[in-house]
Amino acid sequence: MNAIRVRGLRKSYGDYPAVAGVDLDVATGEVFALLGPNGAGKSTTVEILEGLRRRDAGEVSVLGVDPATAPRAWRSAIGIVRQTATDLAETTVVEAVRHFTGYYPDPRDPDEVVELVGLTDQRDVRAGRLSGGQRRRLDVALGIVGRPRLLFLDEPTTGFDPEARRRFWELVRLLAREGSTILLTTHYLDEVEALADRLAVVDAGRVVAEGTPATLGGRHLAQAVVSWVDAAGPRSHRTDRPAALVGRIGEVPELTVTRPSLEDVYLELIGR
Template sequence: MTDQLAISVRGLRKSYAGSPAVAGLDLAVRAGEVFALLGPNGAGKTTTVEILEGYRQRDAGEVSVLGVDPARADQGWRSRVGIVLQGTGEFDELTVGEVVHHFAAFYPTADDPALVIDRVGLAAKANARTHTLSGGQKRRLDVALGIIGRPELLFLDEPTTGFDPEARREFWELIRDLAAAGTTIVLTTHYLEEAEALADRVGVIAGGRLVEVATPDRLGNRQEALATVSWRTPGGVVERAESATPTALVAELAARFGGEVPGLTVTRPTLEDVYLRMIGHA
């Protein structure tokens, strides 16, 4: 990650039929970082991303993506940007290999199709027609088409929808590999653990505005939130207490119980807890 900006947005606005979808949004994404954009349906998240991708015109504001205004982008700019939509398309009578080779021809410096197919876990399906793929395998193909052009910036829209837990974690490793190679990644997801596992920073959109941007562990002052300590009494009753100094409380309990504390747990608010509180307030 560097201090150079891959994306810079100031005062972004977009309305539909007089109703604002994006209302003066500011955003900065550094080159080389993984940035997760979170928000409920209707918050303006999809509109914002589509403007950044050059798919939708804005009403007002300044937007720069890889140093170019997406509204005036040419084919050269598009070859530097990879996009994984929620559904890329249907290629029922083509094999996985044929589809990836076809898309590779669109880019001046495309990656090796066979290597890309292997990276997304479809090597065993390279000769299979796409209509025979499972939902998760089709999603892997979508990702392959998004990265075949060796993009400097990659947009991922709900990339692991349809993945089982094991496949999702394998995909996370792919994203980490891309980020380690210097690819800037903008990720939208409804899986909060995915944002926490992958993102350098997360931004929460609600009501067409960016509510907060922070690292996952600091969003909504998570690091300063009270911890909840719970334990089981000799009578089997579960007791709980909130504490700013949970280590001291655990030490006190250990002394009280003469060692191990039955049923001891210490928890702080999860990213999901903080996120739901933030969008609820917004």
Template sequence: MTDNDFAVRASGLVKRYPDKVAVDGVDLDIHRGEVFALLGPNGAGKTTTTEILEGYRRRDAGEVSVLGTDPQHGDRRWRSRLGIVAQSSRDEAEASVAELIHHYAGYYPNPRDPDEVIASVGLEEKRKTRTRKLSGGQRRRLDVALGVIGNPELLFLDEPTTGFDPEARRQFWGLIEALRTGGTTILLTTHYLDEAEHLADRVGVIAGGKMIELGTPETLGGRGARVARVRWLDADGAHEIRTDNPTAEVARLMTRFDGEIPELSIHRPSLEDIYLDLIGINAAATELETGVSA
């Protein structure tokens, strides 16, 4: 692959503060057109890493290229190719939804259609409503609309569905899938593991400022090779067996029960299980190295 195949390339990324190293040698490549989810506990370095890539925070060491440009030297034209949905909302309380989105569209050389964007985030019924009268979830949808109005090549989404109800989250997922189909590269940070599993082509787990694992949602942390738990019920009560070959175990149980197996269930580790294992291992390693509990 060439550099043109990547929207983001970072090598040996470091950011230090007087009391801590927030980002400690992070390497990260994001392919053009993929959705990449960056996961990690609070204080792990996710936001600092993202802000460096966006050009809002200077790094102390390492090499970074975002859409072929060092973010520390990105100009206005380069910024117009990015979309950013930060954790905090913009403060334009008196403007209506439609006024605000049409206004922001004027900042970009090739914006999306404002009315289509309003519809895509589910705010058609609120288009004339002033921002200060929106609910928290509705305001978050507006943040997303302002992030995508410029038709970005690369979209940064920092906890985008915080405050969304389940239906709104599903609608948002549809928007992200449509953007990916259209060729937009997306860097997503989220605490919702089901969101990462549903949307992301690849996942990175960062903890203690280090990238501790990279992979697809299906293979992260050896997930595909983890043992399964087969559960069933009989006259003696509930039973569970851990096995690398659940199909063979089910076949054995079918013979024993002559077909129907009472309360049969098969469980493989979820992405959340793997994630918690990974950050737990990292926290234990940090405590061992420093003598301080994470």
């Protein structure tokens, strides 16, 4: 059974169709990334999957349940890290995590969670005094404390420094190894390449492409560009067989072989 199954999802705000017929499947146990420009319909789609927003039409199944009518037990099986949070300002990090353990039947140990998100040195600091990146890590801690079967991560590493982002990636990999399904939205395409098993690109309320990071939009089939320098100066050639061309060229200065990056393919898909 897929962890998430969506067919014909629609949601409008007045005359504006924020989601205009999305079909989506997320397999149990995979890390799935949802990409798209601001206003593409990502957040509305995710909020419907989380049971936080009503849909106008379509079929939605999350962990085998319709989020619109989901019982309390279903909610204890999901974790949510939203884009912004401003509550808990007067509680310390460890107090907040301990408080949230009360919402779940089999929570993680609070001290373990604080360590996992890299907040051990800030465990007794009030949330309102944390930096933006540290507050984001607290949000992640509250999202994972219940051992969720399905974890929604909405731009989770915004405000993280490079070291904190890499540590977070290791945490996501750990959760995936433990069996959690993870739905990730992010604007960092290196994050998608590092973490996602599959991804979908949403634009204007529709899924415009779906695949693995390596194959999205035919990326693996795209021609390579071979560049080098010879007596005539810099040269480049686009080819389907870069190895053969490199063999003919031989050893020359500044020889490179490049294929379209995930960012190149993504920008082409959304027409930017």
